[in-house]
Amino acid sequence: VQSNYPVDLSNCEREPIHIPGSIQPHGVLIVAGLPDMIVRYVSANSDGLLGMSAASILGRPITACLGSVIAEQIVRRDDRGLILPETHRFVTLPIEDGELCHFDIRHLNGLLYLEVQRVESVEDDEKLPARAQMVIDSMRAACNLEHLLKAAAHQLRQLTNYDRVMVYRFNEDGNGHVVAEDCDAAMDPYLDLHYPASDIPAQARKLYLLQRIRVLCDVDYVPVPLLAHVVPGSDPPPLDMTFCDLRSMSPIHVEYLKNMGVSATLTLSLIVDEQLWGLFVCHHRDPKLPSPALRSSCDLLSQIISFMLRQAIEQDFSNDTNRRKQMVSHIAESFQRHGSIADGLAAAENSVLELVGASGALLCFDGKNLCLGATPALDDCLIVMSELRALSTDKHFSLDSLAKALPEFERLRDVASGVLLMSILGSPSDGILWFRPEVVRTVKWGGNPEKAVQINAQTGRISPRKSFDVWKRLVELHSLPWEPVDLEAVSELKRALSAFIMTQAESLLSRSS
Numbered sequence: 001v002q003s004n005y006p007v008d009l010s011n012c013e014r015e016p017i018h019i020p021g022s023i024q025p026h027g028v029l030i031v032a033g034l035p036d037m038i039v040r041y042v043s044a045n046s047d048g049l050l051g052m053s054a055a056s057i058l059g060r061p062i063t064a065c066l067g068s069v070i071a072e073q074i075v076r077r078d079d080r081g082l083i084l085p086e087t088h089r090f091v092t093l094p095i096e097d098g099e100l101c102h103f104d105i106r107h108l109n110g111l112l113y114l115e116v117q118r119v120e121s122v123e124d125d126e127k128l129p130a131r132a133q134m135v136i137d138s139m140r141a142a143c144n145l146e147h148l149l150k151a152a153a154h155q156l157r158q159l160t161n162y163d164r165v166m167v168y169r170f171n172e173d174g175n176g177h178v179v180a181e182d183c184d185a186a187m188d189p190y191l192d193l194h195y196p197a198s199d200i201p202a203q204a205r206k207l208y209l210l211q212r213i214r215v216l217c218d219v220d221y222v223p224v225p226l227l228a229h230v231v232p233g234s235d236p237p238p239l240d241m242t243f244c245d246l247r248s249m250s251p252i253h254v255e256y257l258k259n260m261g262v263s264a265t266l267t268l269s270l271i272v273d274e275q276l277w278g279l280f281v282c283h284h285r286d287p288k289l290p291s292p293a294l295r296s297s298c299d300l301l302s303q304i305i306s307f308m309l310r311q312a313i314e315q316d317f318s319n320d321t322n323r324r325k326q327m328v329s330h331i332a333e334s335f336q337r338h339g340s341i342a343d344g345l346a347a348a349e350n351s352v353l354e355l356v357g358a359s360g361a362l363l364c365f366d367g368k369n370l371c372l373g374a375t376p377a378l379d380d381c382l383i384v385m386s387e388l389r390a391l392s393t394d395k396h397f398s399l400d401s402l403a404k405a406l407p408e409f410e411r412l413r414d415v416a417s418g419v420l421l422m423s424i425l426g427s428p429s430d431g432i433l434w435f436r437p438e439v440v441r442t443v444k445w446g447g448n449p450e451k452a453v454q455i456n457a458q459t460g461r462i463s464p465r466k467s468f469d470v471w472k473r474l475v476e477l478h479s480l481p482w483e484p485v486d487l488e489a490v491s492e493l494k495r496a497l498s499a500f501i502m503t504q505a506e507s508l509l510s511r512s513s
């Protein structure tokens, strides 16, 4: 039942990673039909652990292939018929030769999945609850989202002992950004690097919403094929392994890890409001097999952390809103101090730019035109402003790519890839035009071009360099996107402007009366 889907760089979002037709070799997978409990699929390595060849297991009742104690745990029959345990459970029991094994039992879509794995050592497992508690405590003590993620990465590394633990955050387009990291001092940090959405294709992100934890024990593993019970006249369908811990990983992804110098990974999903917000990605330079108990602790933690994240994200949002409100107050005070909008804005230069995260701005007030920060030449600024006004009469108008809307301005991409215009109703010559540079100038690439890995023309090996090219093509001529919070900040500033104009008008009136 090997899917044998030909994968290459052009079609990786179509690779059916949930039906790989093989498993990783550190365990055995047996799948039986329900309610007959006849084994329909088994991995070719059953002999090593269960002492029975795959051929001798296929087509037989699953209970007959396991010791009676184990069989009892998996499924029971009484006078009324079949009794299934909960939909998902795990037990640790000795098998025939006395060796401890971990049994992961799940029934799903009319099938009973059993994954068996040898338990190497239980020594460290006893410390797990206390260590997991430390992860939570350190996150509780964090004062904002950034600190919380940093604390989580650090503590998760203490818990799991991987060489590197990263928090990888997705943006709306599926592109990613390493927002926190804890790693061995001898490793190159990936903190703050950006990667294109294609590095973790859509079907993988969808699967990670369902299965919160993935383990890859050794990039050099030889996949163990899954064999199916063939009944004459019907073809066994490929087995859905979405929820299997032993699922074989995409060969393209394995290649990617090899190019990164990684031998083993553990990955946890961070799900906020039913969306895949990000991942914890743990890397190890040597092969590594986490114990089943560690895996369960991590799975639990990823759910608790996801909850804590939601609160921290809300808090961060309200902190950001407050910070922007303070900047507007600062600008409003500056109007008062200088008795004019143009002078007040110019004197509060930093706040005017930071308010919307811009690198430069054109100010047009009281018949004066003034450039702040990094902008095109004044004449160009004025042409852009009038072209934008011709394009839209909205009170604010923003473009992430000026050159896509008005190709003649491609020449300004260095400083003016993104523009945000605030117009003043009734004063057509007044307004502020903010500029953002092209994103390639402001973010750090995951595929550092200086560290390019040679691409093998035959295998089409993916390298960081390849990622870099994809990303660059995607973001060319774009600035970082203007967010709703940026537009909200502009509205806030406009309210302050109106209030100042009102007080000026009132004082003029009171003087003349």
Ligand code: BLA
Pocket (backbone or CB within 6 Å): 008, 009, 010, 011, 012, 013, 015, 017, 176, 178, 190, 195, 198, 199, 200, 201, 204, 208, 214, 215, 248, 249, 250, 252, 253, 256, 265, 266, 267, 268, 279, 281, 446, 462, 467
């Ligand atoms: C999966 N790619 C992934 C995963 C990560 C990355 C974290 C999830 C693996 C898991 O959950 O176990 C990418 N890893 C990264 C990045 C960093 C990192 C960006 O450490 C940054 C530091 N990948 C490609 C290309 C293709 C591709 C070009 O780069 C397709 C042609 C495919 N990546 C790909 C596939 C998966 C994947 C198919 C799913 C793997 C699986 O679950 O089977």
